[in-house]
Amino acid sequence: MAFVSWKSLESLVKVHGLPIAKTRFVSSIGAAKQSAKAIGYPIVLKIFSGKGVHKTKMGGVVSNIKNENELVNAYKKIKNNLKKTKTKANGFLIQEQVNGVEILVGMKQSNFGPAIAFGLGGVLVEILKDFSLRIAPVDKKQAQDMIKEIKTYEILKNKKCDINSIIEIITKTSKLSMKNKDIKEIDFNPVIVNNKEAKIVDIRIMK
């Protein structure tokens, strides 16, 4: 199974109308500064790797960067961490800062067809294993059921997360999976949801 470039990940996902946080791929501090200006602070700086790398664990993510100075420091810090942990990265991503609750939407191919997953995301998902599954095609009603089913649904309610935008991501992920049978697994983790919108902040696609 091969991993793909950020650009091709982004375009595949955008074609199906899935909302991604504004992101640019860069491989130098100069390009980073430019992209940060274009997107607008605050931004997030993180490594981009073609292989499965746990970015947070090895110190490859710095969020809430408010200006160019902080960006330069963050860049140096991450480069150091890469050296220290002997991690290889293809480059960096400059991304708009999105605040909210982290959720996961994903897909895994099975002999029943694509299985669409939803759960509370980020690091929580692997600890709690609180998720719901449906075999595609998944419609709006089923997506809504998936969201309400998880044990930690109350967290989404309490933080007044926009459920409709989550429903849309689930149904569109279902459509994407049905149209691309060669894709074996998809992770949109995290997707960040607040009371206005939901935006995909990290994409992993395995073919």
Add this chain to the structure above:
Amino acid sequence: MKKPNLNPIFRPKSIAILGASRRPESVGQSVLRNLVEGCVFECEYCRPFIGKIYPINPFAEEILGIKCYKNINDIKDSIDLVIICVPAPLVLGVVKDCVKKKVNGVIIISAGFAETGKKGKALQDEIVRILRKANIPLIGPNCLGIIHPSSNLNASFAPSMPPQGNITFISQSGALADSVIDWAIKERYGFSTVVSYGNRADLDVNDFLEYFGNDEETKAITLYVESIKDGKEFMKVAKKVAKKKPIIALKSGRTQHGKKAISSHTGSLAGDYEVYEAAFKQAGVLVADTIEELFDNAKALANQPVCKKNAVAIVTNGGGCGVLTADYCEQLGINLVELKKSTIKKLDKSQVMHSAYSRRNPLDIVGDALPERYEVAVNTLLSEPYISGLLVIQTLQSMTKPVENANIVIDAHKKYPSKPIICVYMGGRFSRKSIEFLERRGIPDYNDPKKAALAMKALIDRGKMLGKNH
């Protein structure tokens, strides 16, 4: 090509055994004995096959007193079903003989095919190709066989024959089916058909679901699966059949062998079992956690109406048991209704209730309850439109009359046939007769309140599922 008719397999008028043997502990003799005597391990449920039996063995004149033939094509009469027990290398040859004979169905019990590797798979594929070309359906290879009590059919090498009933068991494991049969004999648990499908080279779980979906005798279908080949077709067929009759499945293989070094979060979360569970639920197939749960719940699903609303009441003559049952109900999300004042009034008016009766749900009619109290309690609650299902608990006290209490439940069910009743007649020796009465009339009984709660939950879930489809 039109799909072959499976009736000659499950309701054969004539059977040939290819590989019938004179050796007492061979599969070839067990299969013959199961047909001729009904079982190898004798029991009261054994039924000898009453159609024509043709053992085929080129080296014997007769086996177990029945004339042997050298080749299937030496037989003049037509043959419905063939059971093949010869070693794997000989199977292809005898299959060709069967095609020449134009038989109507084949079961290959012999092992040594796809389960052994590439060579075995190639051999298996060739056998399937030949039989499919001739439109002859095949069960197996590498299976236990089939048992259909109402056709007096034990076409397997199972140790014995289970009681006749209304539940069909379709199993991917023959060994499991064997043990279930022995258990069923002890528990007086009836089956309409038991199918062990082995390597499913031709007929697979989807075909059996379809067939038993249309089978009058089958009121509930139980499945044991390890893996399903055509998942999409399974969901399609299961959805269709589940509308007609309840299906409940037990799947094995929860642990992930060989976790991939690189895997997405979704990949490591959504394991094999979780995906099957999601597919089952979406297709309207209920899921059981254990073998016991599979058959406990099937018993209720096959014999009781669904619970139309999640609104249940408990009648008990033992407070503690009532509380336990209520605990389990709550854990499972079963809604125990609050008894209305009008209901309590009716109970009071009967003048048979104990002054200290609970006046709430669970309705504790107190330990010294005689049949008349059960009669009033059970019938009053069932008559209430806001109660959709009833759990009746009986603990055995010195004045308890279990048989009469059983008859009360049976009569009440006749009066209110659209509401499920599940009994917990707790005890052992002295409750046995009453439990037999109940079960003979299709009232499921469990010795443990948790099992009763799980069964009621299954009836509620199915009620919800059917309610949605209308």
